[in-house]
Amino acid sequence: MSEWTRLGSVADFGETITLVELGRSKIAVARMQDELFAFDGLCPHLAGPMHRAELDGTVVTCPLHGWRFDVRDGGRELHDYRPLRVFEIRIEGDEVHVKL
Amino acid sequence: MPAVATKHVNPNTFESVRAFGRLLASPGDPTWDIELTLRTAQVPYILHISCSVHNTLFMPRIAQEILKILNLEFVALGGPENCCGAIHEDLERLEDLQHEVATKTLLMFKRARPKTVLSVCARCIRRFNTHQVKGNPVQYAHVADLLVEHLDVLAARMRPVPRRVVVHHHIGNAARPQDDLGTLLTILKAIPGLEILPAPRAGFRETSCPTIKSMTSGVGAEMFAEAKALGADTVVAPYQACYRRNVKMQLEYGIETHHWLSLLAMALDIPFYEPWKELRLLNDVDGALNALRPKMDALGYRAETIRPFIERVIYNI
Numbered sequence: 001m002s003e004w005t006r007l008g009s010v011a012d013f014g015e016t017i018t019l020v021e022l023g024r025s026k027i028a029v030a031r032m033q034d035e036l037f038a039f040d041g042l043c044p045h046l047a048g049p050m051h052r053a054e055l056d057g058t059v060v061t062c063p064l065h066g067w068r069f070d071v072r073d074g075g076r077e078l079h080d081y082r083p084l085r086v087f088e089i090r091i092e093g094d095e096v097h098v099k100l
Numbered sequence: 101m102p103a104v105a106t107k108h109v110n111p112n113t114f115e116s117v118r119a120f121g122r123l124l125a126s127p128g129d130p131t132w133d134i135e136l137t138l139r140t141a142q143v144p145y146i147l148h149i150s151c152s153v154h155n156t157l158f159m160p161r162i163a164q165e166i167l168k169i170l171n172l173e174f175v176a177l178g179g180p181e182n183c184c185g186a187i188h189e190d191l192e193r194l195e196d197l198q199h200e201v202a203t204k205t206l207l208m209f210k211r212a213r214p215k216t217v218l219s220v221c222a223r224c225i226r227r228f229n230t231h232q233v234k235g236n237p238v239q240y241a242h243v244a245d246l247l248v249e250h251l252d253v254l255a256a257r258m259r260p261v262p263r264r265v266v267v268h269h270h271i272g273n274a275a276r277p278q279d280d281l282g283t284l285l286t287i288l289k290a291i292p293g294l295e296i297l298p299a300p301r302a303g304f305r306e307t308s309c310p311t312i313k314s315m316t317s318g319v320g321a322e323m324f325a326e327a328k329a330l331g332a333d334t335v336v337a338p339y340q341a342c343y344r345r346n347v348k349m350q351l352e353y354g355i356e357t358h359h360w361l362s363l364l365a366m367a368l369d370i371p372f373y374e375p376w377k378e379l380r381l382l383n384d385v386d387g388a389l390n391a392l393r394p395k396m397d398a399l400g401y402r403a404e405t406i407r408p409f410i411e412r413v414i415y416n417i
Protein backbone atom coordinates (compact mmCIF):
# COMPACT_ATOMS: atom_id res chain seq x y z
CA MET A 1 0.00 0.00 0.00
CA SER A 2 1.49 3.35 -0.99
CA GLU A 3 1.79 6.10 1.58
CA TRP A 4 3.10 9.63 1.81
CA THR A 5 6.33 10.02 3.73
CA ARG A 6 8.31 13.10 4.59
CA LEU A 7 11.52 13.39 2.56
CA GLY A 8 12.87 16.62 4.02
CA SER A 9 12.71 20.38 3.59
CA VAL A 10 12.71 22.04 0.19
CA ALA A 11 16.04 23.65 1.09
CA ASP A 12 17.61 20.20 1.56
CA PHE A 13 17.54 19.51 -2.17
CA GLY A 14 19.49 21.23 -4.92
CA GLU A 15 20.84 20.56 -8.38
CA THR A 16 23.08 17.72 -7.27
CA ILE A 17 21.57 14.44 -6.21
CA THR A 18 20.86 13.84 -2.55
CA LEU A 19 20.34 10.32 -1.29
CA VAL A 20 17.67 9.86 1.35
CA GLU A 21 17.34 6.58 3.18
CA LEU A 22 13.81 5.85 4.42
CA GLY A 23 13.90 2.52 6.20
CA ARG A 24 15.14 0.08 3.59
CA SER A 25 14.31 2.37 0.67
CA LYS A 26 16.92 4.56 -0.97
CA ILE A 27 15.47 7.62 -2.64
CA ALA A 28 17.50 9.92 -4.87
CA VAL A 29 16.29 13.50 -4.98
CA ALA A 30 17.41 16.34 -7.23
CA ARG A 31 16.17 19.56 -8.73
CA MET A 32 16.20 19.30 -12.51
CA GLN A 33 15.06 22.08 -14.79
CA ASP A 34 13.57 23.89 -11.79
CA GLU A 35 11.51 20.93 -10.71
CA LEU A 36 12.10 18.53 -7.85
CA PHE A 37 12.21 14.83 -8.71
CA ALA A 38 12.49 11.76 -6.50
CA PHE A 39 13.54 8.47 -8.01
CA ASP A 40 14.79 5.07 -6.98
CA GLY A 41 18.28 5.21 -5.52
CA LEU A 42 19.03 1.85 -7.10
CA CYS A 43 19.21 1.36 -10.84
CA PRO A 44 16.69 -1.15 -12.24
CA HIS A 45 19.49 -2.85 -14.19
CA LEU A 46 21.81 -4.17 -11.50
CA ALA A 47 21.16 -1.85 -8.57
CA GLY A 48 23.76 0.75 -9.52
CA PRO A 49 24.03 3.74 -7.16
CA MET A 50 21.74 6.31 -8.75
CA HIS A 51 22.88 9.01 -6.35
CA ARG A 52 26.12 8.92 -8.40
CA ALA A 53 24.20 9.45 -11.65
CA GLU A 54 25.03 12.15 -14.13
CA LEU A 55 22.28 14.72 -14.66
CA ASP A 56 21.56 16.19 -18.05
CA GLY A 57 18.30 18.09 -18.25
CA THR A 58 15.83 15.58 -16.85
CA VAL A 59 17.91 12.58 -17.92
CA VAL A 60 19.82 10.69 -15.25
CA THR A 61 22.58 8.28 -16.28
CA CYS A 62 23.58 5.35 -14.11
CA PRO A 63 27.33 5.37 -13.43
CA LEU A 64 27.76 1.61 -13.71
CA HIS A 65 26.70 0.79 -17.28
CA GLY A 66 25.23 4.04 -18.52
CA TRP A 67 21.51 3.30 -18.70
CA ARG A 68 19.78 6.66 -19.16
CA PHE A 69 16.41 7.51 -17.69
CA ASP A 70 14.18 10.49 -18.31
CA VAL A 71 12.53 11.25 -14.99
CA ARG A 72 10.09 13.64 -16.62
CA ASP A 73 8.97 10.78 -18.87
CA GLY A 74 8.10 8.43 -16.01
CA GLY A 75 11.66 7.11 -15.79
CA ARG A 76 11.69 5.70 -19.33
CA GLU A 77 15.06 4.27 -20.30
CA LEU A 78 16.20 5.94 -23.50
CA HIS A 79 17.34 2.67 -25.10
CA ASP A 80 14.06 1.10 -23.99
CA TYR A 81 15.58 -1.05 -21.29
CA ARG A 82 13.80 -1.33 -17.93
CA PRO A 83 12.50 2.00 -16.55
CA LEU A 84 13.60 3.74 -13.37
CA ARG A 85 11.01 4.11 -10.67
CA VAL A 86 10.07 7.77 -10.27
CA PHE A 87 8.08 8.71 -7.18
CA GLU A 88 5.27 11.16 -6.90
CA ILE A 89 6.17 14.07 -4.64
CA ARG A 90 4.12 16.71 -2.90
CA ILE A 91 5.39 19.99 -1.50
CA GLU A 92 3.46 21.42 1.41
CA GLY A 93 4.87 24.68 2.63
CA ASP A 94 8.52 23.95 3.17
CA GLU A 95 8.08 20.19 3.43
CA VAL A 96 8.70 17.64 0.69
CA HIS A 97 6.74 14.39 0.83
CA VAL A 98 7.13 11.32 -1.34
CA LYS A 99 4.54 8.67 -2.14
CA LEU A 100 6.15 5.29 -1.59
CA MET B 101 17.55 12.78 7.92
CA PRO B 102 20.57 10.75 6.68
CA ALA B 103 21.52 12.51 3.45
CA VAL B 104 24.66 12.42 1.33
CA ALA B 105 25.37 15.22 -1.12
CA THR B 106 27.14 13.81 -4.17
CA LYS B 107 29.17 14.85 -7.18
CA HIS B 108 28.17 14.54 -10.80
CA VAL B 109 29.68 11.83 -12.97
CA ASN B 110 29.81 11.43 -16.70
CA PRO B 111 29.59 7.91 -18.07
CA ASN B 112 29.24 9.32 -21.58
CA THR B 113 31.83 6.82 -22.80
CA PHE B 114 29.15 4.14 -22.79
CA GLU B 115 26.99 6.19 -25.10
CA SER B 116 29.75 6.31 -27.69
CA VAL B 117 30.37 2.59 -27.22
CA ARG B 118 26.69 1.82 -27.82
CA ALA B 119 26.41 4.24 -30.72
CA PHE B 120 29.44 2.89 -32.57
CA GLY B 121 28.38 -0.68 -31.83
CA ARG B 122 25.25 0.06 -33.84
CA LEU B 123 26.55 2.51 -36.43
CA LEU B 124 29.64 0.52 -37.38
CA ALA B 125 28.07 -2.93 -37.41
CA SER B 126 28.27 -4.69 -40.77
CA PRO B 127 26.07 -7.54 -41.98
CA GLY B 128 27.34 -10.75 -40.39
CA ASP B 129 28.95 -9.03 -37.41
CA PRO B 130 28.05 -10.60 -34.07
CA THR B 131 24.96 -9.68 -32.15
CA TRP B 132 25.02 -10.32 -28.44
CA ASP B 133 22.86 -10.66 -25.37
CA ILE B 134 23.30 -8.19 -22.56
CA GLU B 135 21.75 -10.44 -19.92
CA LEU B 136 21.64 -14.16 -19.30
CA THR B 137 19.26 -16.29 -21.30
CA LEU B 138 18.44 -19.95 -20.95
CA ARG B 139 20.86 -20.78 -23.74
CA THR B 140 23.75 -19.03 -22.00
CA ALA B 141 23.65 -21.66 -19.30
CA GLN B 142 23.87 -24.53 -21.77
CA VAL B 143 26.99 -23.76 -23.76
CA PRO B 144 30.65 -24.22 -22.83
CA TYR B 145 31.87 -20.87 -24.14
CA ILE B 146 30.83 -17.27 -23.78
CA LEU B 147 32.31 -14.95 -26.37
CA HIS B 148 32.58 -11.69 -24.48
CA ILE B 149 31.91 -8.66 -26.69
CA SER B 150 33.83 -6.06 -24.74
CA CYS B 151 33.19 -2.32 -24.90
CA SER B 152 36.62 -1.95 -26.52
CA VAL B 153 35.65 -3.87 -29.66
CA HIS B 154 32.29 -2.24 -30.35
CA ASN B 155 33.90 -0.02 -32.97
CA THR B 156 35.92 -2.87 -34.50
CA LEU B 157 33.33 -5.63 -34.53
CA PHE B 158 35.22 -7.50 -37.24
CA MET B 159 37.46 -8.79 -34.46
CA PRO B 160 34.80 -10.72 -32.51
CA ARG B 161 33.17 -11.52 -35.85
CA ILE B 162 36.29 -13.38 -37.00
CA ALA B 163 36.59 -15.05 -33.59
CA GLN B 164 32.96 -16.10 -33.87
CA GLU B 165 33.46 -17.59 -37.32
CA ILE B 166 36.52 -19.50 -36.17
CA LEU B 167 34.60 -20.91 -33.20
CA LYS B 168 32.01 -22.15 -35.69
CA ILE B 169 34.74 -23.77 -37.82
CA LEU B 170 35.99 -25.50 -34.68
CA ASN B 171 32.47 -26.63 -33.77
CA LEU B 172 32.73 -25.00 -30.37
CA GLU B 173 29.35 -23.98 -29.00
CA PHE B 174 29.15 -20.47 -27.64
CA VAL B 175 26.89 -17.52 -26.98
CA ALA B 176 27.93 -13.91 -27.39
CA LEU B 177 27.37 -11.84 -24.26
CA GLY B 178 28.62 -8.31 -23.89
CA GLY B 179 28.01 -4.63 -24.20
CA PRO B 180 28.51 -2.04 -21.47
CA GLU B 181 26.18 -4.19 -19.32
CA ASN B 182 29.04 -6.70 -19.08
CA CYS B 183 31.84 -4.21 -18.64
CA CYS B 184 35.07 -5.30 -16.96
CA GLY B 185 35.35 -1.90 -15.22
CA ALA B 186 38.28 -0.65 -17.33
CA ILE B 187 36.30 2.42 -18.34
CA HIS B 188 35.75 3.24 -14.68
CA GLU B 189 39.40 2.57 -13.89
CA ASP B 190 40.37 5.21 -16.44
CA LEU B 191 37.97 7.91 -15.21
CA GLU B 192 39.05 9.41 -11.94
CA ARG B 193 35.54 10.27 -10.85
CA LEU B 194 34.33 6.70 -11.42
CA GLU B 195 37.45 4.85 -10.36
CA ASP B 196 36.01 3.72 -7.03
CA LEU B 197 33.23 1.87 -8.90
CA GLN B 198 35.54 -0.30 -11.01
CA HIS B 199 35.46 -3.27 -8.66
CA GLU B 200 31.67 -3.16 -8.34
CA VAL B 201 31.31 -3.13 -12.12
CA ALA B 202 33.74 -6.01 -12.62
CA THR B 203 32.11 -8.02 -9.84
CA LYS B 204 28.62 -7.66 -11.27
CA THR B 205 29.85 -9.00 -14.60
CA LEU B 206 31.73 -11.84 -12.95
CA LEU B 207 28.66 -12.83 -10.93
CA MET B 208 26.70 -12.95 -14.16
CA PHE B 209 29.31 -15.26 -15.69
CA LYS B 210 29.27 -17.36 -12.55
CA ARG B 211 25.52 -17.84 -12.82
CA ALA B 212 25.88 -18.77 -16.50
CA ARG B 213 28.47 -21.42 -15.63
CA PRO B 214 30.24 -21.62 -18.96
CA LYS B 215 33.54 -23.48 -19.08
CA THR B 216 35.37 -20.49 -20.44
CA VAL B 217 34.76 -16.83 -21.15
CA LEU B 218 36.68 -15.81 -24.26
CA SER B 219 37.58 -12.27 -25.16
CA VAL B 220 39.53 -10.47 -27.85
CA CYS B 221 40.44 -7.86 -25.25
CA ALA B 222 43.56 -8.61 -23.19
CA ARG B 223 42.63 -5.98 -20.63
CA CYS B 224 39.19 -7.49 -19.98
CA ILE B 225 40.82 -10.87 -19.39
CA ARG B 226 43.35 -9.37 -17.00
CA ARG B 227 40.63 -7.54 -15.10
CA PHE B 228 38.35 -10.58 -14.89
CA ASN B 229 41.22 -12.60 -13.51
CA THR B 230 42.23 -10.00 -10.93
CA HIS B 231 38.70 -9.17 -9.72
CA GLN B 232 37.70 -12.83 -9.28
CA VAL B 233 34.68 -13.66 -7.13
CA LYS B 234 34.74 -16.52 -4.62
CA GLY B 235 33.84 -20.00 -5.78
CA ASN B 236 33.77 -19.07 -9.44
CA PRO B 237 34.78 -22.03 -11.59
CA VAL B 238 34.77 -20.01 -14.82
CA GLN B 239 38.03 -19.63 -16.78
CA TYR B 240 38.88 -16.42 -18.61
CA ALA B 241 40.96 -16.75 -21.75
CA HIS B 242 42.07 -14.68 -24.68
CA VAL B 243 40.76 -15.89 -28.04
CA ALA B 244 44.39 -16.20 -29.22
CA ASP B 245 45.15 -18.80 -26.56
CA LEU B 246 42.23 -20.95 -27.67
CA LEU B 247 43.23 -20.65 -31.32
CA VAL B 248 46.75 -21.84 -30.57
CA GLU B 249 45.24 -24.96 -28.99
CA HIS B 250 43.38 -25.68 -32.23
CA LEU B 251 45.95 -24.41 -34.69
CA ASP B 252 46.48 -27.76 -36.43
CA VAL B 253 42.79 -27.91 -37.38
CA LEU B 254 42.85 -24.35 -38.64
CA ALA B 255 46.19 -24.66 -40.45
CA ALA B 256 44.80 -27.49 -42.54
CA ARG B 257 42.18 -25.11 -43.95
CA MET B 258 44.40 -22.10 -44.59
CA ARG B 259 45.21 -20.69 -47.98
CA PRO B 260 48.26 -18.52 -48.64
CA VAL B 261 48.27 -14.87 -47.62
CA PRO B 262 51.13 -13.37 -49.62
CA ARG B 263 52.06 -10.41 -47.46
CA ARG B 264 55.32 -9.03 -46.09
CA VAL B 265 54.56 -8.16 -42.50
CA VAL B 266 56.14 -6.43 -39.56
CA VAL B 267 54.80 -7.72 -36.27
CA HIS B 268 54.20 -4.83 -33.92
CA HIS B 269 54.18 -5.94 -30.29
CA HIS B 270 54.42 -4.88 -26.67
CA ILE B 271 56.77 -6.82 -24.47
CA GLY B 272 56.37 -7.03 -20.73
CA ASN B 273 52.65 -6.46 -21.04
CA ALA B 274 51.32 -6.50 -17.51
CA ALA B 275 47.81 -6.91 -18.87
CA ARG B 276 48.49 -10.56 -19.59
CA PRO B 277 50.81 -12.96 -17.90
CA GLN B 278 50.96 -15.03 -21.08
CA ASP B 279 53.59 -14.55 -23.73
CA ASP B 280 51.53 -12.48 -26.16
CA LEU B 281 54.29 -12.15 -28.72
CA GLY B 282 54.99 -15.87 -28.65
CA THR B 283 51.28 -16.64 -29.12
CA LEU B 284 50.98 -14.11 -31.91
CA LEU B 285 54.02 -15.45 -33.75
CA THR B 286 52.81 -19.02 -33.39
CA ILE B 287 49.56 -18.06 -35.09
CA LEU B 288 51.15 -15.93 -37.80
CA LYS B 289 53.78 -18.57 -38.62
CA ALA B 290 50.99 -21.04 -39.33
CA ILE B 291 49.66 -18.83 -42.12
CA PRO B 292 51.18 -19.89 -45.44
CA GLY B 293 52.66 -17.18 -47.63
CA LEU B 294 53.11 -14.72 -44.79
CA GLU B 295 56.64 -13.38 -44.66
CA ILE B 296 57.52 -12.10 -41.20
CA LEU B 297 60.26 -9.47 -41.40
CA PRO B 298 62.69 -8.87 -38.55
CA ALA B 299 61.91 -5.36 -37.30
CA PRO B 300 63.55 -4.23 -34.05
CA ARG B 301 61.58 -0.97 -33.95
CA ALA B 302 58.24 -2.80 -33.87
CA GLY B 303 58.61 -3.84 -30.22
CA PHE B 304 57.60 -1.62 -27.30
CA ARG B 305 57.80 -2.03 -23.59
CA GLU B 306 54.52 -0.24 -22.81
CA THR B 307 51.26 -2.18 -22.53
CA SER B 308 49.66 -0.84 -25.71
CA CYS B 309 50.03 2.05 -28.12
CA PRO B 310 47.64 4.52 -26.43
CA THR B 311 49.85 4.42 -23.35
CA ILE B 312 52.81 5.75 -25.39
CA LYS B 313 52.61 9.52 -25.65
CA SER B 314 55.04 9.82 -28.57
CA MET B 315 53.41 6.99 -30.55
CA THR B 316 51.87 9.22 -33.18
CA SER B 317 54.72 11.54 -33.96
CA GLY B 318 57.78 9.72 -32.75
CA VAL B 319 58.25 6.04 -32.12
CA GLY B 320 55.25 5.03 -34.22
CA ALA B 321 56.75 6.85 -37.17
CA GLU B 322 60.04 5.06 -36.61
CA MET B 323 58.28 1.70 -36.71
CA PHE B 324 56.51 2.56 -39.96
CA ALA B 325 59.66 4.05 -41.51
CA GLU B 326 61.51 0.86 -40.71
CA ALA B 327 58.64 -1.23 -42.10
CA LYS B 328 58.78 0.79 -45.28
CA ALA B 329 62.54 0.37 -45.57
CA LEU B 330 62.09 -3.38 -45.15
CA GLY B 331 59.56 -3.45 -47.99
CA ALA B 332 56.67 -4.46 -45.72
CA ASP B 333 53.11 -4.00 -46.91
CA THR B 334 51.48 -4.69 -43.54
CA VAL B 335 52.03 -3.85 -39.88
CA VAL B 336 50.31 -6.43 -37.69
CA ALA B 337 48.59 -5.04 -34.60
CA PRO B 338 48.48 -7.27 -31.52
CA TYR B 339 45.67 -5.40 -29.74
CA GLN B 340 42.59 -3.50 -30.84
CA ALA B 341 43.99 -0.31 -29.26
CA CYS B 342 47.17 -0.58 -31.36
CA TYR B 343 45.11 -1.17 -34.46
CA ARG B 344 43.03 1.94 -33.86
CA ARG B 345 46.07 4.03 -33.06
CA ASN B 346 48.12 2.96 -36.08
CA VAL B 347 45.59 2.65 -38.89
CA LYS B 348 46.10 6.28 -39.88
CA MET B 349 49.82 5.70 -40.59
CA GLN B 350 48.76 4.20 -43.90
CA LEU B 351 48.06 7.74 -45.08
CA GLU B 352 51.71 8.69 -44.65
CA TYR B 353 53.57 5.45 -45.27
CA GLY B 354 51.26 3.52 -47.56
CA ILE B 355 51.51 0.51 -45.25
CA GLU B 356 48.31 -1.14 -44.06
CA THR B 357 47.71 -1.87 -40.41
CA HIS B 358 45.88 -5.12 -39.80
CA HIS B 359 44.84 -6.77 -36.60
CA TRP B 360 46.26 -10.30 -36.46
CA LEU B 361 42.74 -11.77 -36.58
CA SER B 362 42.30 -10.18 -40.02
CA LEU B 363 45.27 -12.11 -41.41
CA LEU B 364 43.80 -15.28 -40.00
CA ALA B 365 40.47 -14.38 -41.62
CA MET B 366 42.20 -13.88 -44.98
CA ALA B 367 43.82 -17.29 -44.63
CA LEU B 368 40.53 -18.95 -43.66
CA ASP B 369 38.46 -17.10 -46.23
CA ILE B 370 36.30 -15.39 -43.62
CA PRO B 371 34.83 -12.12 -44.92
CA PHE B 372 35.08 -9.06 -42.69
CA TYR B 373 34.60 -5.32 -42.91
CA GLU B 374 36.51 -2.46 -41.31
CA PRO B 375 34.27 0.62 -41.28
CA TRP B 376 36.27 2.24 -38.46
CA LYS B 377 39.39 2.07 -40.61
CA GLU B 378 37.54 3.47 -43.62
CA LEU B 379 36.30 6.42 -41.56
CA ARG B 380 39.77 7.11 -40.16
CA LEU B 381 41.43 6.94 -43.56
CA LEU B 382 39.04 9.59 -44.84
CA ASN B 383 41.12 11.89 -42.64
CA ASP B 384 38.16 14.21 -42.43
CA VAL B 385 35.69 14.45 -39.55
CA ASP B 386 32.96 15.96 -41.73
CA GLY B 387 33.52 13.26 -44.33
CA ALA B 388 33.23 10.58 -41.65
CA LEU B 389 30.03 12.15 -40.32
CA ASN B 390 28.56 12.26 -43.83
CA ALA B 391 29.52 8.66 -44.48
CA LEU B 392 27.63 7.64 -41.33
CA ARG B 393 24.62 9.84 -42.01
CA PRO B 394 22.34 7.28 -43.71
CA LYS B 395 22.77 4.87 -40.83
CA MET B 396 22.47 7.65 -38.25
CA ASP B 397 19.17 8.69 -39.81
CA ALA B 398 17.93 5.11 -39.88
CA LEU B 399 18.85 4.56 -36.22
CA GLY B 400 17.70 7.97 -35.01
CA TYR B 401 21.09 9.45 -34.07
CA ARG B 402 21.64 13.19 -34.37
CA ALA B 403 24.78 14.76 -35.80
CA GLU B 404 25.30 16.80 -32.58
CA THR B 405 25.55 13.54 -30.67
CA ILE B 406 27.76 11.61 -33.07
CA ARG B 407 30.18 14.30 -34.20
CA PRO B 408 31.96 14.58 -30.81
CA PHE B 409 32.17 10.78 -30.68
CA ILE B 410 33.87 10.74 -34.10
CA GLU B 411 36.28 13.45 -32.99
CA ARG B 412 37.15 11.81 -29.70
CA VAL B 413 37.05 8.10 -30.52
CA ILE B 414 38.05 7.90 -34.18
CA TYR B 415 40.20 10.99 -34.64
CA ASN B 416 41.54 11.22 -31.10
CA ILE B 417 41.00 15.00 -31.09
Ligand code: FES
Nearest residue numbers: 043045046048062
Ligand atom coordinates in the same frame (compact mmCIF):
# COMPACT_ATOMS: atom_id res chain seq x y z
S1 FES C 1 23.40 -0.90 -12.82
FE1 FES C 1 22.67 0.88 -13.77
S2 FES C 1 23.08 0.62 -15.85
FE2 FES C 1 23.77 -1.21 -14.94
